Every structure is written in C-alpha cells, then in structure tokens.
Amino acid sequence: MPELEVIIGLEVHAQMSTKTKMFCGCDNDAFGKKPNTTVCPICMGHPGTLPTPNATAIEKAIKASLAIQCSINMSNHFDRKHYFYPDLPMGFQISQYDFPLSSKGTVTYDVFDPSGNVVESKVCGITRLHMENDAGKLTHKGSTTLCDYNRAGTPLMEIVTEPDLRSAQDAVSFAQELRRILIAVDASEADMFKGMMRFDASISLREKGTEKLNPRSEIKNLNSFKSLERALQYEEKRLRKRWETDGPLPGDITVGWLDDEGKTKMLRNKETADDYRYFPEPDIPPIEFKQKDIDAIAKTLPKLPRELKEEYMKLGLDEKQSLQLIDQSQLQTMFNALREKTDAKRASSLVLTQLLGFLNAADKEVAEGPDADAMLELVGKIDDGTISGNAGKDVLEKMVNTGKNASTIIEEEGMQQISDDSAIEDLVTKAMEANPKAIEDFKAGKEAALGAIVGFVMKESKGQADPKKVNEILRKNLKN
Numbered sequence: 154m155p156e157l158e159v160i161i162g163l164e165v166h167a168q169m170s171t172k173t174k175m176f177c178g179c180d181n182d183a184f185g186k187k188p189n190t191t192v193c194p195i196c197m198g199h200p201g202t203l204p205t206p207n208a209t210a211i212e213k214a215i216k217a218s219l220a221i222q223c224s225i226n227m228s229n230h231f232d233r234k235h236y237f238y239p240d241l242p243m244g245f246q247i248s249q250y251d252f253p254l255s256s257k258g259t260v261t262y263d264v265f266d267p268s269g270n271v272v273e274s275k276v277c278g279i280t281r282l283h284m285e286n287d288a289g290k291l292t293h294k295g296s297t298t299l300c301d302y303n304r305a306g307t308p309l310m311e312i313v314t315e316p317d318l319r320s321a322q323d324a325v326s327f328a329q330e331l332r333r334i335l336i337a338v339d340a341s342e343a344d345m346f347k348g349m350m351r352f353d354a355s356i357s358l359r360e361k362g363t364e365k366l367n368p369r370s371e372i373k374n375l376n377s378f379k380s381l382e383r384a385l386q387y388e389e390k391r392l393r394k395r396w397e398t399d400g401p402l403p404g405d406i407t408v409g410w411l412d413d414e415g416k417t418k419m420l421r422n423k424e425t426a427d428d429y430r431y432f433p434e435p436d437i438p439p440i441e442f443k444q445k446d447i448d449a450i451a452k453t454l455p456k457l458p459r460e461l462k463e464e465y466m467k468l469g470l471d472e473k474q475s476l477q478l479i480d481q482s483q484l485q486t487m488f489n490a491l492r493e494k495t496d497a498k499r500a501s502s503l504v505l506t507q508l509l510g511f512l513n514a515a516d517k518e519v520a521e522g523p524d525a526d527a528m529l530e531l532v533g534k535i536d537d538g539t540i541s542g543n544a545g546k547d548v549l550e551k552m553v554n555t556g557k558n559a560s561t562i563i564e565e566e567g568m569q570q571i572s573d574d575s576a577i578e579d580l581v582t583k584a585m586e587a588n589p590k591a592i593e594d595f596k597a598g599k600e601a602a603l604g605a606i607v608g609f610v611m612k613e614s615k616g617q618a619d620p621k622k623v624n625e626i627l628r629k630n631l632k633n
C-alpha cells in the first residue's frame with residue numbers, strides 16, 4: 154500500500170453581527186424569538202420587493218477579509234444562486250460567485266498537544282470570502298415540516314479555504330483561530346451554540362508525493378468543533394478503507410454527519426456550479442469601493458489574536474492562560490482593568506485561577522460572576538489593607554456565590570483586617586508566651602521558627618491580623 158495523504162478544505166459560514174438582516178430592516182437577532190416574527194415581505198421574497206444591501210454587513214465583511222490577509226476586490230457584485238428548498242422563499246439565494254468581496258488570503262494557526270502547548274505553527278490559504286444571505290429553518294415532525302423564516306436573510310460570510318489542511322486536528326485548530334479572528338474584529342459573535350458558525354468540510358486522499366487532487370467527499374453542516382473533528386476522522390477512515398479495494402472516489406459526493414450515530418450518510422452526488430444557474434443579481438447594482446474607504450476601515454482593525462497572545466505571553470502568562478483571555482472577552486476586559494492597578498501575575502492569578510476556580514465550583518458562567526468593576530473594588534480593599542490577600546480569596550468566593558460586592562461582604566462578615574498596633578501587640582505577647590520553644594530556636598539562629606508564632610497570631614485573630622504588622626512587632630519585641 155502506498156502512503157496516503159489526507160487533503161482537507163473548509164467552507165465556513167459565519168453570521169455577521171449586525172442589527173438588521175442583509176437586505177432588509179428586520180431584526181437580525183432571531184435567537185429565542187417566536188417563529189416567523191422577525192420577517193418582512195423582502196426576506197420572505199414577495200414579488201415586487203427590492204433588496205437593499207446592509208452597509209454595516211459589508212464593512213464587517215471587509216474587516217474580516219483584511220484580518221485574514223485577503224485582497225479586497227474593488228469591483229464586486231451579488232449573484233443569484235438558484236436552488237429549490239422550502240426554507241428559501243425567493244427560490245434563490247443572493248450570494249457572490251465569480252466576483253467575491255475578497256480573495257487570496259492566509260491564516261496562521263497553532264496546533265496544540267493535549268496539554269495545551271504549541272507543537273507547530275501552520276498556514277492555511279484562504280481562497281475567498283463572499284457575502285450572502287441565510288435561508289430559514291425547517292423542523293421535521295413526523296410527516297409534517299414546519300418552516301421558520303426568522304433566519305431567512307441573515308447576513309453571512311462564507312470563507313473558503315485552500316485544500317491546505319492535512320488532518321482533522323489541523324482543521325479544528327484552523328477553525329478555532331478563524332473564530333478568534335472574526336470575534337476580535339467584531340465581524341461575528343461566532344457563537345457555536347446559536348449556530349452562528351458552521352462548517353462544510355471536504356476531504357480526499359492521495360498518494361503522498363503526488364500533486365493531483367482526487368474527488369472529494371463534502372460533509373455538510375457541521376456546527377461544533379467536536380463534530381467537525383469526529384466527522385473528518387470518521388470520513389478519513391472510511392476513505393482509507395475504500396482505497397484498499399477500490400481506490401479514490403469516482404466523483405465528488407456530498408454526505409451528512411449523524412452525530413448520535415457517529416457516522417456519515419450519503420446525501421447526493423455533489424452539485425456543480427452549473428446546477429445553480431448563477432447570474433448577476435439584477436436588483437442590486439455592482440459594488441465599487443474606493444481605496445481610501447478600505448484604508449479607513451483598515452485603520453479601525455484592533456490587534457489580532459496572535460498579536461495579543463504574544464503580548465500576554467511577554468507579560469509572563471502561559472499559552473493556555475493567554476488563550477483563555479482571548480477566547481473570553483469578559484475575562485479579557487477584567488484582566489486589562491486589573492493590569493492598570495497591579496502586575497500581570499497577580500491579575501492573572503485573580504482572574505484565571507481564583508475567579509475561574511470559584512465559578513467552576515459554583516457551576517456558573519463568567520457572565521454570572523463579578524464584573525471588572527467588582528474585581529477592582531476587591532483589589533482596592535486588599536491594597537488599602539482593609540482585608541488581607543488571604544481574606545480576599547474568601548471574599549471573592551462569597552462574591553461569586555452571593556452576587557454581593559466586596560465591601561458588603563466584608564461589612565456583613567466583619568472581615569476587616571486588624572491593623573491596630575495595640576491589638577496586634579497583645580496578640581503577639583500572647584503568642585510569645587505560648588511558644589517559648591520557638592523563641593529559643595530563633596535565638597539559636599533558626600529564622601524559620603518565627604513562622605510558628607506568626608501562625609499562632611493569625612489563628613487567634615481568625616486570619617484578620619495584618620501579617621506584615623505582626624512580623625514587624627514580633628521582631629521588635631525579640632530585639633528587646
């Protein structure tokens with residue numbers, strides 16, 4: 154058997170984060186809304202209506218294009234892509250065919266080992282990015298089918314890659330990096346649970362060392378990283394087995410992924426562009442950009458995830474911590490706010506170790522926990538000596554569990570730190586009387602023996618004595 158190489162390419166659909174739909178003024182946030190309530194004659198495809206392109210959607214698609222290093226095609230236009238489907242009331246989709254918004258880009262992505270360390274950085278070519286509108290949604294119940302058109306007309310970006318990916322792991326790592334980029338430039342929320350990012354994955358095999366691409370199997374509509382990975386792993390195995398007896402596929406095929414059964418199912422032989430009867434959309438004039446408009450949009454691009462990751466790692470965070478901040482914008486906001494008050498190590502310990510730990514233990518999402526202001530208040534209480542750093546941990550845990558702020562908890566629980574000299578003086582005297590052996594050891598040169606005395610004071614004061622003051626007073630007393 155010759156050694157085989159896996160060839161994978163992706164088509165990624167990402168819903169753009171606009172207020173209104175691609176070609177009408179309907180609400181673009183249909184999540185959780187009653188079926189068929191965010192629709193109008195335009196997105197329902199009624200005769201005589203005219204689509205008007207959403208300028209914000211185009212701007213967001215340009216931002217995404219620039220972030221994945223694509224060249225913007227200064228002249229581009231919309232096309233009609235014809236196919237019949239009950240959730241497509243117009244009988245065609247408005248998409249872009251031979252003149253897409255942008256083309257020829259690259260995305261650099263990291264491949265990780267199971268413990269989260271980078272094994273390798275790779276590059277995947279981007280063929281094109283084009284804009285289109287989404288179809289509605291069908292729900293099959295027994296022998297009836299229900300249509301919900303709320304999603305019809307939602308603005309989508311379709312990003313098509315070159316066949317540069319060589320394993321299911323490559324595909325997932327690439328897709329995760331692409332998601333980070335789309336979120337960073339505010340082009341899409343890319344919320345996988347809400348179906349805002351979906352993949353079609355094409356896979357084929359060829360003998361290693363050869364250049365020709367064999368017919369491929371396209372797996373449609375994968376809506377999580379897990380199913381993308383599992384479906385590709387399954388299909389690779391199936392194609393390898395087939396190769397042993399019959400060689401490569403005789404022609405392109407389209408398959409579906411059955412998540413519950415963990416296997417793919419043949420849907421049809423793949424349609425070609427000819428089947429779609431593309432022609433330029435006559436109701437929307439061609440789009441002509443000016444270079445200065447593109448330059449102005451380029452100036453608004455924020456730092457991209459790879460750049461941010463490098464910055465976080467320079468601050469001493471590790472790979473995993475940096476990605477946690479990049480992947481969860483609320484944590485990032487919190488970390489950045491704390492960084493203004495304290496060093497990176499302490500900020501990451503507060504946010505990524507303590508806060509995330511307490512949230513996990515309470516089975517809560519980041520959004521349900523304290524926000525950046527609440528964390529800043531807590532840090533303020535530690536830094537001004539109201540509570541010790543250790544008591545700060547308890548306060549944070551209570552903040553997560555009760556939703557109360559730091560000062561309320563400190564007040565209610567009487568957690569203020571004792572920094573009154575005479576009170577500490579008394580505690581230290583008591584501790585010295587109770588630990589004569591430790592004092593003897595200290596005087597004999599054992600510096601560590603003091604730990605027992607400080608520990609006694611902390612225990613007596615239920616952790617509320619200021620340890621710095623305790624140390625000071627203890628040393629002063631020992632000198633006398």
Ligand SMILES: [Zn+2]
Nearest residue numbers: 177179193196
């Ligand atoms: Zn509408």
